[in-house]
Amino acid sequence: MDAEKIQPLTEEQEFSINMGPQHPSTHGVLRLMLKLQGEMVREVKPQLGYIHRGIEKMCEKLTYPQTIHLTDRLDYLSAHILNESVCLAVENALEVEVPDRVKYVRTIIDELNRIASHQLWWCAFGMDLGALTTFFYGLRDREKILDIFEETCGARLLLSYNVPGGLMFDIHPNFQKRTKDFIKYFRKKLPEYDALLTGNPIMQERTKGIGYFSKEDAINFGLSGPPGRASGFSCDVRVHQPYSAYPFAKFKEILYTEGDTFHRYKVRIDEMWESMNIIEQLIDNIPEGDFAVKMKPVIKLPEGEYYQRVEAARGEFGVYIVSDGNKNPYRMKFRSPNFCNLAPLHKMSVGYKIADLVAISGSLDFVVPDMDR
Amino acid sequence: MENNKLQELIQNFTPEAEITAGKQFLTVTVDKSRLHELAKKLKESEETQFDYLFCESAVDYNDYFMMVYHLDSTTHRHQLVLKAKITDRENPEIDSVCDLWEAANYHEREIFDLFGIRFINHPDMRKIFLDNDWVGFPLRKDYVDKVNVVER
Amino acid sequence: MNFDIYDFSSFTKSIDEGLMASMSPFWAITIEMIIIGVLILGFYAVVGLYLVYAERKICAFMQCRVGPNRVGPYGFFQTIADLIKLLLKELIPIKNADKILFNIAPFIVIIASFMAIAAIPFAKGLHALDFNIGVLYVMAVSSMGVIGILLAGWSSNNKYSLIGAMRSGAQIVSYELSVGLSLITIVILAGSLQFSTIVEGQRNGWFIFTGHIPAIIAFLVFLVASTAETNRGPFDLAEAESELTAGFHTEYSGIKFAFFFLAEYMNMFIVASIAATVFLGGWMPFHIGGWEAFNGIMDYIPPFIWYIGKTAFVIFLMMWFKWTFPRLRIDQLLTLEWKYLLPINLFNIILMAFIVLMGWHF
Amino acid sequence: MKSIINYLAEIFRGVSALIKGMKVTGYYFIHPGEIVTQQYPENRKKLVMFERFKGEVVMIHNENNEHHCTACGICEMNCPNGSIEIISKTVTSEDGKKKKVLAHHIYHLGMCTFCNLCVKTCPSNALKMDQTFEHAVFDRTKLTKVLNRPGSVLMKGVDK
Structure with missing residues (x-):
């Protein structure tokens, strides 16, 4: 650029700035093209595709059990829930009824996964606001869950614990005890989160009333998960279309109507409490039985279309399978929550400052591989 | 609302719609020229109120494309699958439903990117994932990429 | 009272007199300045x-971590290793940057903090100015450091x-305003702008105790405002x-970045020592009246x-x-x-002035 | 007047909430026993992974250097990433029958996603997951491993 071409900035003039692909608060390789007027955000244009891996295309070449390990790599923080969606779709298509034991274990691990995901979100949200200590407290507690996962599933993050028809292995003998210990431990630690961040007046000032999103807009934009529920959009798939062992547990859907950043935060904190309730109801009642149904070595889905909705930690996850009767899916589409939750970002953050944009995008809890697929 | 009542209602909206009761969802297939009209009615009618588009996708059936819209109603809690067939492979086009459901915005950009289906009246019809100079539409069945795809 | 056993003024005075006696005043002062400069x-x-x-x-x-623990015992030489790394790093020149300002900015920042340290009394008789x-x-x-920061930001050609x-x-x-006004509050109590007098005035009790509520x-x-002034913490x-x-x-690398980094910590040290000097009695020991x-x-x-x-202690508070x-x-x-600090401060000055006027302080 | 009280109450509430947060960090500052980090290379001896931990795929060999692999190729087929290649050879046994035996069971650790499908689907339980996790090497080609040990043979009575 020549020196002559540099134009002086006037007060009304907007200037554009690239936030990302490498930026501390985009949580991955998301690129936001911002138009700013001073510090005021005038336009947010997300640019995706930096880690687009073509998972949907890859799935067309794989068999159903093989696709499961790819779903891990979408939203890696709620890997088990995503695994489950494919398994449930396949099981429903083949009309296989899995044993109750499988349902219970799946649900417990789902909820543990949800807590782990929300913990990491809490860490990162604190970081976005500038409270660096939150990161370590959240990770410290998350480590306990990952240990449970490692002992039972053999992996810490990308579990691949589900297979069509059940589970990869039976639960580890220590599983119940460890989970109960964790619940006891975390019930003590969660109030610490409130003392450190929720109650903090700076944090409340930073988030209350920021990034308001109405219920109508939330439905229209398909904003699901905790951000949707903070706007009053009752979108919890666990309540409306229960799967696995959710019908056996009593829990309430966390709903707020304020729809601002603080309540998106609050929904997640409350969901951690609620998840612990669900686990406590189920953990002692895991029925005896097989950990998997015997499936055919090559799983072929009957010709047709199958859709399975599950509630991932970030929102509604859906898998749409079109089968032509072969062992490979003809078309596999993942409705990923982050992809849909990204669309409202522009509308939420216009008119606020950059610092607010960071808080808002933090409260939407992006996992970029899930957007790009 | 029960599926059979829904079926009757949609039959009233568009008589030529082809309705099949699927295992999971009621499936309505219409011609692509009638899609937007029906979608508008489905969204705005007091009895249906399909206000939540939770998935929008396209499927390549080799000689035609099928647009698939998964709809949900947050008041009545019923679901519906709306389908529209696009036979033109060279220059596939369909009306955008972006004005009805904002959620369709990104989904349609994705479909445009990966299937090459152009949406009429879409506010921002750009590629979303791939580079602007990417040749071909990867999710089409006839897509060949000798460089990046390793056949085994 | 053997209060002046640690008095440095006779020691510094003897050096001064020795130098003055052996050479011309110009060279004596030059050498003194060099000694002080090297020491600082x-x-x-x-x-x-x-x-x-x-x-x-x-x-x-x-x-809940251990922190640096690899270089030396308890990681004691970690920062020295970091410094060596920073010294060896490449200084990346920025295209279209305003070269002169870009290079001068870290020095302005560091000189500003350097100059401030000269006036701080470390002990009786142990200060440069x-x-x-x-x-x-x-x-x-x-x-003055803010000028360096402004120049650095402006000249980097980065939004x-x-x-x-x-x-x-x-x-x-x-925040300069609040820092100034909160210091003025104590100046009213001390009746002087001279650091040595302020410290001396706290012989029988630190100002934070003698000035009670307003102090x-x-x-x-002062703690909040000075944290803000040093660009630290929640600010x-x-x-x-x-x-x-x-x-x-963002655009600085190597030793130029290290200058900013160092200056930030030194500014913290300076405001903490001002707080210690003005409010907590500087080098004055803790005395309770009557307990000989x-x-x-x-x-x-x-x-x-x-x-x-x-x-x-003050630094620890700021880190906390x-x-x-x-x-x-x-x-x-x-x-x-x-809306908060300035009104409180103004009210506080009036309160302090009133208390000093009525002699309600200790 | 009321607004002044509110103003002061607001300040008081804010400061007390801030102190509550500082109490949390202060608590951990004076309780070094709460430190949770591990010193990794030092604790290597004590570090025991969970028995199910999926570190890498290995082939089970007994003390006579015999394995269970019949070179059927099911693991290769089930691997989603093509990280397993089975190279078999045909040998003629004493009674004149031609038989397919394993020559090399090649495993590309660099491509493996540890999905456990090969171990799960193996009909003769020839594979298992090992708990090693220090996989870093200087050369990518070193990540390609041959799982059957040199000179190993099929255990008698497995290929029925």
């Missing part, structure tokens, strides 16, 4: 490095840096890592230790703030200053 430079480097180390250890313990307007001088000099620099400008201009309020306000908007990547020093034996024991602890201890609180937004930052 060494002190500066050591304190800067070990403040970084202290910060890393303190934040590690607050975060004893102005009769010491408080004013320190405030004036320490606020993030520019935003960071502008934030920093707005922030320091407003405590002034101390808290680090100028570098706001999660918003502006690294703010004004206790006071005698306290006198045996060298004043330098007292001074370092008090400064470390930083590692607990989320960052403020720029408008909230200004709201805090103009």
